Amino acid sequence: MKLQGWRIGQFFVWMIGLWIFIALLVAPELGLHAFWDVLIPLAPILIVFAPGLWRNVCPISTVSLFNRHRGWSMQKRLSRKRQANLTTVGMILLLVLIPLRHTLFNTNGMATAVLLLILSLTAFVLGWLYDWKSAWCAGMCPVHQVEKLYGSRAGSSYLNAHCRSCSNCSIPCPDSTVKGFVNPTANDKRGQKNGLFLCAGFPGFIWGWFQVPDYSEWNSMVQLGTVYLWPILGLLISLTLFFTLKKLLPGSSRQYLIPGFTALAVSLYYWYRIPALMGLGVYPGDGMLVDLHDSVPAYVPALIPFLLGILFFWWFLKRPLEASWLIRPEYIKRERS
Numbered sequence: 001m002k003l004q005g006w007r008i009g010q011f012f013v014w015m016i017g018l019w020i021f022i023a024l025l026v027a028p029e030l031g032l033h034a035f036w037d038v039l040i041p042l043a044p045i046l047i048v049f050a051p052g053l054w055r056n057v058c059p060i061s062t063v064s065l066f067n068r069h070r071g072w073s074m075q076k077r078l079s080r081k082r083q084a085n086l087t088t089v090g091m092i093l094l095l096v097l098i099p100l101r102h103t104l105f106n107t108n109g110m111a112t113a114v115l116l117l118i119l120s121l122t123a124f125v126l127g128w129l130y131d132w133k134s135a136w137c138a139g140m141c142p143v144h145q146v147e148k149l150y151g152s153r154a155g156s157s158y159l160n161a162h163c164r165s166c167s168n169c170s171i172p173c174p175d176s177t178v179k180g181f182v183n184p185t186a187n188d189k190r191g192q193k194n195g196l197f198l199c200a201g202f203p204g205f206i207w208g209w210f211q212v213p214d215y216s217e218w219n220s221m222v223q224l225g226t227v228y229l230w231p232i233l234g235l236l237i238s239l240t241l242f243f244t245l246k247k248l249l250p251g252s253s254r255q256y257l258i259p260g261f262t263a264l265a266v267s268l269y270y271w272y273r274i275p276a277l278m279g280l281g282v283y284p285g286d287g288m289l290v291d292l293h294d295s296v297p298a299y300v301p302a303l304i305p306f307l308l309g310i311l312f313f314w315w316f317l318k319r320p321l322e323a324s325w326l327i328r329p330e331y332i333k334r335e336r337s
């Protein structure tokens, strides 16, 4: 696709984002369904199969890079250490915000709108201060941690529809490097540790998250404890399992651990999420898009995620690493502070 096509795509997706934001404020039920039950369930599958497509059209990334496109960004260089700190903050944000969905965001349009506003403003300011994607899209964005995990086997590379030239703002550049998340170059030790932690712990975190119901109103601190307890418990079980297997498995089989756990994480997500969308989840009604509990045969809600799971395991375990998310644009040398 040519650059002009990507610009139209960015505008279109940004307008959808704006529409959802307004809906969250004026018609919260519609906005919550559009955001949590349509957009968010589509994101993992898109990130697995076409991470570059998502990176080019993500509406918050469009907000973050607006100043850079207009020539108004201060284009400061971010040191590797500070960028690594920002990615750690992004991962903490991810793990803190997801459980809060149960007690706040899933049922409160205003709270979700405020969250999106805060994330967009942060992205805007970081994009104004720092060069290209270094501070937000390849730094503090909480979704970027999931992109690096699920997008570690890109299907094809797309034109980079944001960076007009490459100033090497991020080393290694997540968009231009053909590498799995947890196998980055040796000079990205923090990225390697963060990646390994998320890969090893995320399947259990997802499993634990689905064991908790949505609370429509705040009751007590016990409620807050519950929404964190299960995901954290799952995370710890998953970490223990991963590192025990790493010790026990023979060397030749260890290579399957990281892609296997990545496939497990995304498969578990859809194992629970697809039935929930049909009103047949662990807590019927939570995260429901259409109520199909009387109209589909009982095996359908299990069959679809099962087939998807086979596809994900094949994708992560069998496909070679062969494509970067995006094609690196022409390189322009700049000094790094």
Ligand code: SF4
Pocket: 132, 133, 134, 138, 160, 163, 165, 166, 167, 168, 169, 170, 171, 173, 174, 175, 176, 328, 329
């Ligand atoms: S392509 Fe270059 S300028 Fe763009 S994010 Fe990657 S390193 Fe930064």
